[in-house]
Amino acid sequence: MKKFIVSLLAFASLAAAPLVLSSGCAATATRQSTGEYVDDTAITAKVKTELIRDPVVKARQVDVTTFKGTVQLSGFVDSEEAKTRAAQIARSVNGVHDVQNNISVKAATTP
Template identity: 60%
Template sequence: MAISDTAISARVKAALAADPDVKARDVQVETFRGTVQLSGFVDSPDNIRRALDVARGVDGVREVRNALIVK
């Protein structure tokens, strides 16, 4: 059974919020057909990599696209 895009977005947001390194309140998550796009702001290139890794680890995510910006 396929997981809905809405459920995937919610899971990714929860995973990002649970991660101590990623400032999840500054990251927006959009999902279309299992492809997640992360946008918004993070503190460092390491946080971009971490956010992408966290999102990729969520069940149902097929691909992660990065539109995050270091502020």
């Protein structure tokens, strides 16, 4: 009987292992699954690449982060046109669900 109980406990712990391990891969409101992280990294790279190619936006002035398909743009640009263009570029990238444009336009300096 003791052997049966030990065997049953061993089997139960092995059966529960996949449930415990898979819960570590699930996404929550503040965390991403591994797949989401990879997707977001690819989206960020695509947005940055398109910003570099654009003649209006100075890509070094714009920071790009992505979380669950939402792209956040931040930084300081020289013009309102550059701010608007950066958001347009981000929206055009496949996989982007939303764009948060937190870019600030630098104040014009007078000599």
